[in-house]
Amino acid sequence: MRIPYLKRALTAVAVATTLIAGSVSAQAGPSGTGGAKPTVVLVHGAFADASGFDGTIALLQRAGFPTIAPANPLRDTAADAAYISSVLDTITGPVILAAHSYGGVVITNAARGHANVKALVYLGAFAPDQGESALQLATSVPGSLLGPALIARPWTLPDGSQGTDGYVDPAKFRQVFAADLPESKTRLMAATQRPGNFDGLSGLSGVPAWKSIPSWYLIPTEDKVIPPAVQRSMAERAGSHTREISSSHVVMISHPAAATATILAAYAATR
Template sequence: MNPRLPRTRRRTGAFLVTAALLLGTGAAVAPVSAAPTHHPSGPKPTIVLVHGAFADASGWYPTITRLQKAGYTVIAPANPLRDLNGDSAYVSSVLDTIEGPVVLVGHSYGGEVITNAARGHDNVKALVYVAAFAPDQGETALRLAGQFPGSKLPESLIVRDYPLPEGGPGKDGYIDPAKFREVFAGDLSASEARQMAAAQRPASVFGLDTPSGVPAWKSLPSWYVIPTADNVIPAAAQRFMADRADSRTVEVKGSSHVVMMSRPDAVVRQILAADRATRR
């Protein structure tokens, strides 16, 4: 795998250990750390976009449109949302089918998945976290949730039983449709938020207690997009994880958890920055 690139600007000061659970243009994009200037050569990477819980790959449509217009091949697989190990293995199997370089992008819980799926894939050149979790080894979403209070997600969750293939009930988590916009998509229109709430894909609650493996961000360069009005994974938690991963970071002021839908240009800029900095 590629060695991590040196950061061009570090944050100073300590970040309060706060915020989060599970788990995704504008003039209000504040750069926190900048990627080095680089004039890329060689083939463009395939961009792989991994969605998180309570959503599906359609949330990436604005990002996909912009990347395809820029000449990139884009794949947005369906994240199974059953458990971290199985979800990561599935995305890893998608990576197995791709020839050439890859920039791997995760939103929300999809950040946990890419952290694990990238291991063992030498063609993955960069990780991009979009309003996402970037866990360290042994961490779980539930543990992070306990360490970082402030999310509006816990009180909005509806848990429903579903039958497991081997027998017995599993437990799926949904966001209460009446609270979906406030929690998940505050800067989308009311009609868009209602559509997302109706079509949301649940996450298995049991999967949230699966410890993460050795994180790929320890050996790969990473980029982060932090929406400052995220009510699922508060910005303070994302800053903590981004700083720990030595990520190059931008903050999108006033944006919600679905920053890739409301401010797709900001997300695309970070993906392009990752490509420019790592393409050889």
């Protein structure tokens, strides 16, 4: 279902104040037994790294939520999901699993078999069905600028076979990835981007965890990587609680308050 997202101008300070106030009452579980807060696991996508969640992490930590943002290997869909699944194996207690971009493919697969994952949160992320890939979904309707902006760099695997990494052309990075961030910041992001292996970006997803785990979806309406129409379609079939905000693809960087609010909505509904 779609929930109108009217507070575009939420500031991080205002949200942090709300979170802190709410965290006191949230310390108790549904029956007032003092249940622990869930660990929030944040999974980044390609052409980025975990530092993209810095603003969101700061707000979550200030509100008392244990938070971890592991490095997504960005090598292969199945292997990336297996790695994040192994991280989940080390966490006791409830988990809220959130992701950005290709990270959505990873959590859709990694969450399977983890009964402690209480919610999936997609922040401008892919929520594929079985047999779909990130590249297939991104190009399924017009609107994505990613394809023409990719630079391919071959590399040699230990067994002598060849893989191919994709980078976003630095000259096009801001327009494609983060048009609402200052150019001084996007220059740094372009220089430090982690490439996505084409085997991962084109890898087929398995049975989606969103079929059995409730999901929340924040759609950036100015996204030039994953067309908003595709995100709306994915959110609708997953039965996600959906919000929209005027933002570029990197919604968790340009709007950390909105990203945090979406995670907190998942927490409030599943605790």
